[in-house]
Amino acid sequence: MHPPSIFNNILGPVMRGPSSSHTAAAVRIGRLGRRLLSEEPVYARFTFDPRGSVATTYRGQGSAMGLAAGLLGMDIADKDLLKAEELCSRKGLKIEYRIEKFSDAHPNIYNTYLKGASGKEVSFMAISTGGGNVRLTRLNNEPVDDDLDYINPLMPVRLKRDPVLPFKNINELVKLLEQKGGALSDYAVRYETAIGDVSEEDALILARSYMFIMREAINDGLAGTSYEDRLLPRQSHLFSQAPEKGQLIPASLANTIIRSVTAVMEVKSAMGLIVAAPTAGSCGTLPGVLLPSAEAACRTENEIMKALLAAGMVGIFIANECGFAAEEGGCQYECGSASGMAAAALVELMGGDGQMSLNAASMALQNTLGMICDPVADRVEVPCLGKNIMAALNALAAANMTIAGYDHVIPLDEVIKAMKEVGDDMNLKYRCTCKGGLSTTPTARRIHKDLSSSDKEVE
Numbered sequence: 001m002h003p004p005s006i007f008n009n010i011l012g013p014v015m016r017g018p019s020s021s022h023t024a025a026a027v028r029i030g031r032l033g034r035r036l037l038s039e040e041p042v043y044a045r046f047t048f049d050p051r052g053s054v055a056t057t058y059r060g061q062g063s064a065m066g067l068a069a070g071l072l073g074m075d076i077a078d079k080d081l082l083k084a085e086e087l088c089s090r091k092g093l094k095i096e097y098r099i100e101k102f103s104d105a106h107p108n109i110y111n112t113y114l115k116g117a118s119g120k121e122v123s124f125m126a127i128s129t130g131g132g133n134v135r136l137t138r139l140n141n142e143p144v145d146d147d148l149d150y151i152n153p154l155m156p157v158r159l160k161r162d163p164v165l166p167f168k169n170i171n172e173l174v175k176l177l178e179q180k181g182g183a184l185s186d187y188a189v190r191y192e193t194a195i196g197d198v199s200e201e202d203a204l205i206l207a208r209s210y211m212f213i214m215r216e217a218i219n220d221g222l223a224g225t226s227y228e229d230r231l232l233p234r235q236s237h238l239f240s241q242a243p244e245k246g247q248l249i250p251a252s253l254a255n256t257i258i259r260s261v262t263a264v265m266e267v268k269s270a271m272g273l274i275v276a277a278p279t280a281g282s283c284g285t286l287p288g289v290l291l292p293s294a295e296a297a298c299r300t301e302n303e304i305m306k307a308l309l310a311a312g313m314v315g316i317f318i319a320n321e322c323g324f325a326a327e328e329g330g331c332q333y334e335c336g337s338a339s340g341m342a343a344a345a346l347v348e349l350m351g352g353d354g355q356m357s358l359n360a361a362s363m364a365l366q367n368t369l370g371m372i373c374d375p376v377a378d379r380v381e382v383p384c385l386g387k388n389i390m391a392a393l394n395a396l397a398a399a400n401m402t403i404a405g406y407d408h409v410i411p412l413d414e415v416i417k418a419m420k421e422v423g424d425d426m427n428l429k430y431r432c433t434c435k436g437g438l439s440t441t442p443t444a445r446r447i448h449k450d451l452s453s454s455d456k457e458v459e
């Protein structure tokens, strides 16, 4: 497998929709199918294994909408994403879904068959590996060993074949930091320019554009969002009003962080534009803690951009070991990873060196091991909002503890390996299948039933 890229696989995609591993990845799988067919599809069939996550969540978490959008050639940030299924039926593109067991088992696998207007057919299997990332594993029943040529056009950074990496793992990076010092963002830029066709300037431009989208998401959320099909009402404004009434426990920055994380999550739930960092489900954590902290500490835009790159570097190491798919390792892979990345970013923001950023990431991740994924009623809202807030405040604590000189004890590479071990042992029912934890509480069942019957009424 090709090494991951910061802008392809860790920060981003810039997207709409509830879930990067379901909505954004599904758009990419639809677009991939369109490319492979190389003509307008008239029929599409997606088969999901009942043992996996997509079989139970493909409606609630936006896979069906994403696949339809991708088959139409839409982008993952397209504002018409919501209308994609309707546009498909207007165009005469018939889409069917089947739930059947098949041999290539993976919790997030899309077994796809497409037929074009001329009668041309293509079948393929693609896996959503978390954070909107996609891997092609089979094409017309033949295994695919190297999917770079198929996946490259779907991503913002064109990857080099056989790149020469400046360091292969955390230990090699730590040695470089011991010899030469420097900030984590310096090494993030070296890494990204080594694996992709991007210059240092390109990397900073991308980081800058993501920073603006993150800031806009906070502003949009605070301005107010509305969207019918969501569990939680607009709530971020409550955190703006409460201090005036003297109701909140004084915790100025922490309260601003809670409000900002909520705002971004509300934008996500209202199909607004967000940066998945590393996933849509965890999209509130990094911007929600980084931007208010930067404002409170009077940091420049340049410093924020570098902090984002530092976050991306930590994400690369997590992606190499675990990936970000909650279907594989629970919410520790999503919000846990976001927390570790954010802790490293905050240390960089405050002028800490690369080793300190790694230590802060270790500390934050240690606190999130074992976090399960158990969304209520298939929606990425409850307990996702609370987990993002916890992840953001955990990052703040880990960063300040590191800057103050606390000992993180376990090195980051060992913590990430432990997270993988916990993920591998996690029962399937706690891995985004809605079959355990909060998902199966009586209240969650009732909410799910109510939503399903209102969906039927709409149909």
Ligand code: SF4
Residues within 6 Å of the ligand: 281, 282, 326, 330, 331, 334, 335, 372, 373, 374, 375, 379, 380, 381, 382, 383, 384, 387, 432
């Ligand atoms: S519980 Fe965590 S991993 Fe699961 S859907 Fe919510 S944010 Fe994503």
